[in-house]
Amino acid sequence: MEKRKDNEEANNSLVLFSALSKDIADVLVFLENEENQKALDKDQVEKLKLKMAFICTYVQLSYSEFEQFEDIMTRKRQEVEKLLQPLLDDDVLTSLTSNMDDCISLYHLSYKSDAIMMxxxxxxxxxxxxxxxxxxxxxxxxxxxxxxxxxxxxxxxxxxxxxxxxxxxxxxxxxxxxxxxxxxxxxxxxxxxxxxxxxxxxxxxxxxxxxxxxxxxxxxxxxx
Missing domain, CATH: 1.20.930 (Transcription Elongation Factor S-II; Chain A)
Known part of the structure; x- marks a missing residue:
């Protein structure tokens, strides 16, 4: 029973992370559009990309139980939201931030350190x-x-x-x-x-x- 629960939690985590990865990939494509880049300068675009890379990285590694994980990740998520607010529609931004929040909270609780990545x-x-x-x-x-x-x-x-x-x-x-x-x-x-x-x-x-x-x-x- 416990093994089945672990498998379900792992599958849920993978689904959440897949959704987050797709959202971020869409944002990166959006940022490549020359018109969209006018709203952010080059340094801001680079900063945004790095913050999203940071979030994805440590969502994947959250099973390692880093100190201050939720505080630091939540702050990074808020910084991404602030940078994207002038660019994205409310529903798109809400979907992205919601996926980030879910991954930050659920990955930390459910992902197993002995799981082998695909x-x-x-x-x-x-x-x-x-x-x-x-x-x-x-x-x-x-x-x-x-x-x-x-x-x-x-x-x-x-x-x-x-x-x-x-x-x-x-x-x-x-x-x-x-x-x-x-x-x-x-x-x-x-x-x-x-x-x-x-x-x-x-x-x-x-x-x-x-x-x-x-x-x-x-x-x-x-x-x-």
């Missing part, structure tokens, strides 16, 4: 982590090596994962590496969340991520 989910997570790391590497902390490491880790994992999904690398060649992909994505997420609060934890995670970056680079070279 290929599409993992690719989406890695893409958003890459954008968040890239922003910190180039805009917030240029020249700081640790953010470049994160950016490269996300890029390498996503490229390597894509090669596996597309059948370019034989499964038996990398079967020992595959279970690490989601784990490494989780570690990048933790690093970015705790970036300004726990220096010792951050440095420890960075060392592990650097090691994995070298491993994936080597494996990718071998596949060429």
């Amino acid at each position: 290929d599409e989910q993992l690719d989406f997570l890695l893409l958003n982590l890459y954008h968040l790391s890239k922003h910190r590497a180039k805009k917030m902390f240029p020249g700081v090596t640790q953010y470049e490491v994160l950016q490269n880790v996300c890029s390498n994992i996503r490229d390597f994962h894509g090669l596996i999904v597309n059948g370019c690398i034989k499964h038996e060649m990398v079967e020992n590496v595959l279970p690490l992909f989601q784990l490494m994505a989780e570690r990048v997420g933790h690093f970015l969340w705790e970036d300004q609060t726990d220096e010792d934890s951050r440095l420890s995670e960075l060392e592990r991520l650097s090691t994995f970056q070298a491993s994936t680079s080597t494996l990718e070279d071998c596949s060429n």
Whole structure:
């Protein structure tokens, strides 16, 4: 009975996240329209994209029980709503914010830490982590090596994962590496969340991520 309930909760979470992903994809398409961009300057558009990437990332990783999760995520959601208010119709904005609220509350309560992400989910997570790391590497902390490491880790994992999904690398060649992909994505997420609060934890995670970056680079070279 409990297992059935867990499966139902996991399915509900996936449905909610799929709806949120679609809403955000629609917003991104909307922002590409030149007329719509006139209402926001370039920096505001970039800020909006990063905030939505942040929300999607940590909705997916909310099972990790981050400190102040609901407070920080709710604040990010409010910031997105404020930026989008001049652009979207009320019903569209209400649907988006409602989906964000549902994901923030229900994912945190129901998603299981031992659940394995599907290929599409993992690719989406890695893409958003890459954008968040890239922003910190180039805009917030240029020249700081640790953010470049994160950016490269996300890029390498996503490229390597894509090669596996597309059948370019034989499964038996990398079967020992595959279970690490989601784990490494989780570690990048933790690093970015705790970036300004726990220096010792951050440095420890960075060392592990650097090691994995070298491993994936080597494996990718071998596949060429």
